[in-house]
Amino acid sequence: MKLSRFLVFIAVATVVLMTCLVSQGQDKRKVIIDQDAAGPAGTDQQAILLLIQSRQTEVLGITVVTGDAWLTEEVAHTLRMLELIGRTDIPVVPGAEYPLVRTKEETEQWEQRYGSVGWLGAWTPRVYHAPRELGAMPEGLPTTKPADEDAAHFLIRMVHNYPHEVTIYEGGPMTNLALAISIDPEFASLAMELVFMGASLSPQTDDPEFTNTPRREFNLWFDPEAAHIVLRAPWKKIICTPVDISVKTRMTNELIDKIKTGNTPSAQYIGKYARLHGSYNYLWDELASVAWLDPSLITKKENLYMDVNVSRGPGYGDTLTWSDQDKPKGKVQPVEVQVDLDTDKFYKLFVDLLTAPTPQPGMPGKR
Ligand SMILES: [Ca+2]
Numbered sequence: 001m002k003l004s005r006f007l008v009f010i011a012v013a014t015v016v017l018m019t020c021l022v023s024q025g026q027d028k029r030k031v032i033i034d035q036d037a038a039g040p041a042g043t044d045q046q047a048i049l050l051l052i053q054s055r056q057t058e059v060l061g062i063t064v065v066t067g068d069a070w071l072t073e074e075v076a077h078t079l080r081m082l083e084l085i086g087r088t089d090i091p092v093v094p095g096a097e098y099p100l101v102r103t104k105e106e107t108e109q110w111e112q113r114y115g116s117v118g119w120l121g122a123w124t125p126r127v128y129h130a131p132r133e134l135g136a137m138p139e140g141l142p143t144t145k146p147a148d149e150d151a152a153h154f155l156i157r158m159v160h161n162y163p164h165e166v167t168i169y170e171g172g173p174m175t176n177l178a179l180a181i182s183i184d185p186e187f188a189s190l191a192m193e194l195v196f197m198g199a200s201l202s203p204q205t206d207d208p209e210f211t212n213t214p215r216r217e218f219n220l221w222f223d224p225e226a227a228h229i230v231l232r233a234p235w236k237k238i239i240c241t242p243v244d245i246s247v248k249t250r251m252t253n254e255l256i257d258k259i260k261t262g263n264t265p266s267a268q269y270i271g272k273y274a275r276l277h278g279s280y281n282y283l284w285d286e287l288a289s290v291a292w293l294d295p296s297l298i299t300k301k302e303n304l305y306m307d308v309n310v311s312r313g314p315g316y317g318d319t320l321t322w323s324d325q326d327k328p329k330g331k332v333q334p335v336e337v338q339v340d341l342d343t344d345k346f347y348k349l350f351v352d353l354l355t356a357p358t359p360q361p362g363m364p365g366k367r
Pocket of ligand 1: 036037043044171285
């Protein structure tokens with residue numbers, strides 16, 4: 001008798017424990033980070049870190065694309081960052097090495113006709129090296145390996161595994177997403193939403209990158225055809241962090257010093273490798289990450305329809321937008337565009353997340 005009661009107790013306790021574990025898993029917000037993951041530190045790695053550091057999230061994987069740097073070195077920087085924070089369980093999945101149509105050679109010819117472009121990512125002459133070479137790796141070489149799958153198929157597999165549950169965070173050119181959509185037309189509608197840093201409308205700034213070309217933004221510009229495919233796809237929701245709001249943020253030595261006081265692996269990684277370059281150190285991708293984690297820091301937003309100029313003239317790769325009144329008849333999608341933010345709240349969350357202990361897989365979620 002006593003034994004059977006004990007067995008019932010064990011059975012009930014097991015069910016309760018399993019229910020807790022399942023509900024904890026369900027509480028977490030599933031996200032795949034697609035990123036042109038240059039490094040170490042910098043906007044690309046910091047944006048990835050912020051999403052991993054939050055106890056709200058379950059990062060299903062990091063898919064990588066050429067953009068700020070070449071694919072091969074970006075994969076190496078990401079693997080090494082995950083080693084340093086002890087999260088090698090997160091798969092790093094290599095994607096596209098080249099944009100769909102744009103080439104370096106044609107871009108150089110375009111610049112001769114229409115003027116030079118300030119930031120060309122991996123193709124920028126002062127940082128250029130061959131595609132499969134690693135640039136400087138001050139943080140050391142990784143010993144872990146990337147996933148044995150390509151980004152597009154990984155993205156497709158995940159939205160089928162968890163239909164309508166996965167947020168696609170895009171911090172780079174949209175090549176991998178365009179490939180996923182081209183292979184599986186259901187991809188966009190099976191995701192929960194698309195959140196991306198990109199586009200430029202009318203930024204209020206004296207930054208020479210934007211004063212004469214306010215509609216040119218690197219992520220959309222580097223692979224215009226991919227962005228065109230992605231922005232026309234049937235997403236349930238699209239949220240955009242454009243240059244216009246990015247330029248209201250700054251990485252400063254004061255912020256780096258605050259993070260350095262943290263004794264956690266993430267804080268030490270930023271403290272060791274974050275550097276300021278020139279006069280403008282916007283927190284581009286980081287804002288897209290933190291605003292997704294806490295939408296209340298966005299104090300103003302607007303709805304626009306968005307696409308990219310894919311004609312091969314002077315406006316090739318520029319952001320196109322419309323309102324409800326003047327949008328074209330074709331299937332353009334509405335985009336929630338962030339306009340203004342509470343900067344103090346943003347900087348506080350930024351420091352809090354980067355100095356926090358790194359959550360381990362299976363830890364309970366927290367909103
Ligand atoms: Ca990026």
